[in-house]
Amino acid sequence: MSNADSLLLHDLTRKLPEPKRGGVIAIGNFDGVHRGHQVVLQTAKDLAEAKKVPCLALSFEPHPRTLFRPQSPVFRLTPQDQKARVMAAFGLHGLLNLPFTRDLASTIADEFVDEFLVERAGADHIVTGYDFHFGKDRQGTPEFLIQAGEKRGFGVTIVSAHSDENAEPISSSRIRRSLGAGNISEASGLLGYRWCVSGEVIKGAQLGRTLGYPTANLALPESCHLAHGIYAVRLRRADGTLHNGVASYGRRPTFDNGEAVLETYVFDFDGDLYGEEIEGSLFSWLRGEEKFDSADALVEQMKRDEAEARACLGGVSPLSPLDQALTFEGLVV
Secondary structure, three states, X not given: OOOHHHHOOOEOOOOOOHHHOOOEEEEOOOOOOOHHHHHHHHHHHHHHHXXXXXXXXXXXXXXXXXXXXXXXXXXXXXXXXXXXXXXXXHOOXXXXXXXXXXXXXXXXXXXXXXXXXXXXXXXXXXXXXXXXXXXXXXXXXXXXXXXXXXXXXXXXXXXXXXXXXXXXXXXXXXXXXHHHOOOHHHHHHHHOOOOEEEEEOEOOOOHHHHOOOOOXXXXXXXOOOOOOEEEEEEEEOOXXXXXXXXXXXXXXXXXXXXXXXXXXXXXXXXXXXXXXXXXXXXXXXXEEOOOOOOHHHHXXXXXXXXXXXXXXXXXXXXXXXXXXXXXXXXEOO
């Protein structure tokens, strides 16, 4: 499949339709679908291709930590729809969602296996990471899952931890810290593709337009801890076309110091994006957010930011086949 919407048609609150049953299922939160997750997914893909059965991923919404600590929601790297698009670009046949509730968290591990993996999914094989646990009191260990599969007739593969080139473990938490520090290159390296945000373009105060830099504005979730600053970005429109630009994420301290908004100036574009769903991939951190003494001083800096972003984006190449599919295919500007 290549369409994210079709990937979201199935969840495990009901039995999967027959064409999706009997497949290989990779299980995990997969927030970020980073390089460590991709090892799990590739293992599942290889098994599914050998067996000639569907390959699906099963994840949970909301993130378990957000359920138990709603006052401190997790900075999500890939909300469900974004996760589905990354999974589709990676080549999976479906993303399954299981609503994560307190009832689910208190489900006995045996019941989880019987109800969700056997009855509803009809799994032929399960692939998961070494640290995946499920069920009441985290009873569902990797060892438990292997034994459960032997009893019920499905295979289990446990994938060990995956580290980066410096032998440091790759994790969603580490990527969140990188983004919070404005270290886009490290985050991209750990993800294996450029991290992106998405949403509907909203109307702002139109300050950029008065300065000669009209912007497409996105309000990111309050839980987003991306560092405030200026970024070289690439936008994907609803029609699939890609456009380069320079974006500011922050509170506009020169003017109103208001709510944080991602404001993107799209290069060589003269159109109306209001109300359109777009996606913005971050390629490079240019500088931190600053307060200027005047609008003229800000405009001069924006000209330098634009030139730097154009130079940065003019020389980039894909980090991986996944990055090629997500942030390069369809590029027009």
